[in-house]
Amino acid sequence: MAFDVLEPGLSTTAQDQGRIGYYKFGLPQGGSMDQYSATLANRLVGNTVSDAVLECTYIGPKLVSTTNAVIAVTGAPVDVFVNGQLVPEYERIELLAGDELKFGVIKGGTKYFIAVHGGIDVPEVLGSRSTYPIGAIGGVDGRALVAGDVVPVGVGSDNGLPVVTSIAVDDRPVFSKEVKVRVMLGLYDHNLSAKGLDSLLNSEWTLTPVADRMGLRYSGPGVEWKDREQPFGAGQDPSNIVDAGYAVGSIQIPGGTQPIILHRDAVSGGGYAMVATVISADMDLVARCAPGTKTRFVAVNMEEALAARQENNARAARIWS
Amino acid sequence: MGAPSGFRVRFHSQPLDESELMSRQIISPLPGIFYRKPGPGKDPYINEGDTVSAGQTIGLVEIMKQFSEVRAEFDGVLEKFEVDDFGVVNPGDVIALTS
Numbered sequence: 001m002a003f004d005v006l007e008p009g010l011s012t013t014a015q016d017q018g019r020i021g022y023y024k025f026g027l028p029q030g031g032s033m034d035q036y037s038a039t040l041a042n043r044l045v046g047n048t049v050s051d052a053v054l055e056c057t058y059i060g061p062k063l064v065s066t067t068n069a070v071i072a073v074t075g076a077p078v079d080v081f082v083n084g085q086l087v088p089e090y091e092r093i094e095l096l097a098g099d100e101l102k103f104g105v106i107k108g109g110t111k112y113f114i115a116v117h118g119g120i121d122v123p124e125v126l127g128s129r130s131t132y133p134i135g136a137i138g139g140v141d142g143r144a145l146v147a148g149d150v151v152p153v154g155v156g157s158d159n160g161l162p163v164v165t166s167i168a169v170d171d172r173p174v175f176s177k178e179v180k181v182r183v184m185l186g187l188y189d190h191n192l193s194a195k196g197l198d199s200l201l202n203s204e205w206t207l208t209p210v211a212d213r214m215g216l217r218y219s220g221p222g223v224e225w226k227d228r229e230q231p232f233g234a235g236q237d238p239s240n241i242v243d244a245g246y247a248v249g250s251i252q253i254p255g256g257t258q259p260i261i262l263h264r265d266a267v268s269g270g271g272y273a274m275v276a277t278v279i280s281a282d283m284d285l286v287a288r289c290a291p292g293t294k295t296r297f298v299a300v301n302m303e304e305a306l307a308a309r310q311e312n313n314a315r316a317a318r319i320w321s
Numbered sequence: 322m323g324a325p326s327g328f329r330v331r332f333h334s335q336p337l338d339e340s341e342l343m344s345r346q347i348i349s350p351l352p353g354i355f356y357r358k359p360g361p362g363k364d365p366y367i368n369e370g371d372t373v374s375a376g377q378t379i380g381l382v383e384i385m386k387q388f389s390e391v392r393a394e395f396d397g398v399l400e401k402f403e404v405d406d407f408g409v410v411n412p413g414d415v416i417a418l419t420s
Contacts (some may be wrong), residue, residue, distance in 0.1 A: 010351060010385070057385070059350050059351055059389075104346065105412050209352055266389045290411070
């Protein structure tokens with residue numbers, strides 16, 4: 001069972017929940033950028049949360065199913081076509097052998113996800129099927145799909161498909177052009193001047209087109225740093241530090257001008273001051289933002305961050321109950 | 322009995338259907354920065370008033386360090402660019418009009 005790739009799309013990769021446990025060696029966790037959307041697709045087709053899906057970026061692939069298959073498409077709003085006929089997102093779709101799946105122009109957000117009963121069955125590398133193109137591991141030959149690829153599909157559980165055939169509108173993610181992203185300050189917010197910190201937290205930042213699985217760059221008023229003598233090894237620019245580990249979701253501001261949120265495929269360390277970190281509960285929200293999205297960074301404390309994570313976990317648990 | 326397949330009568334008062342209107346526009350399928358030239362110091366792919374043929378590249382959109390060619394889907398004349406060189410485009414934006 002497989003998909004034949006007629007057209008690959010802009011950047012279509014196999015992703016799962018990520019490659020956990022190797023960040024300390026410099027290997028990012030990766031995984032679906034918008035984990036919640038990916039899990040909804042898996043839910044509809046009777047997979048487990050950990051099955052791999054195809055993550056499509058802006059322009060989706062054109063695929064032909066070699067056998068009958070059960071699929072679902074979730075995530076960013078887009079028209080889905082089977083043999084040229086419009087079919088719904090967020091609903092289970094049955095494909096017959098030879099059916100062609102393709103997509104229209106994306107209507108918001110950045111990424112949509114194709115789950116198939118049985119999961120995308122590329123080999124596991126270090127415990128994950130997620131594609132990490134920079135490291136050339138995971139997925140199909142460690143890279144995004146190309147025309148002519150044959151994407152293997154696994155054998156699903158024979159417990160039958162779930163009763164649920166569509167995701168309720170209230171449970172679907174929202175794709176907004178204006179978002180509030182919750183962050184925790186640190187580790188290097190003390191390098192910002194009071195004016196710089198005020199600028200970070202009380203200005204509107206606009207997501208630029210420079211955004212991918214590694215990071216998302218924002219334009220805005222910039223920030224100001226405290227005057228300090230740069231320590232040995234830190235470089236001359238006040239946005240530089242002596243190299244340190246980057247928390248997942250760190251915000252760095254090279255040169256003090258354009259903040260970058262480090263996302264799922266980002267490096268694990270380097271020499272830029274991390275002024276704040278996006279809370280884990282809002283990483284999916286950041287992943288859904290299209291270029292031009294007006295963004296405000298809202299500081300929360302650890303208790304609020306953990307409460308938000310619990311809220312997300314509770315929602316996911318309800319979807320899977 | 323329906324109308325014979327492959328045969329349709331079109332009345333002049335009938336508005337153009339969407340596919341015909343769309344066929345006059347070149348749409349960006351993705352967000353990014355639009356470029357009219359293949360590289361710095363090079364000539365533009367095409368200028369306003371030039372004839373354009375199906376499949377011809379009229380510009381590039383850069384996103385995620387990838388340059389995707391924007392192509393015309395039909396023959397005609399490129400009447401007007403709706404987006405400036407180095408302009409920001411979003412999916413569905415009209416890049417150029419043709420006739």
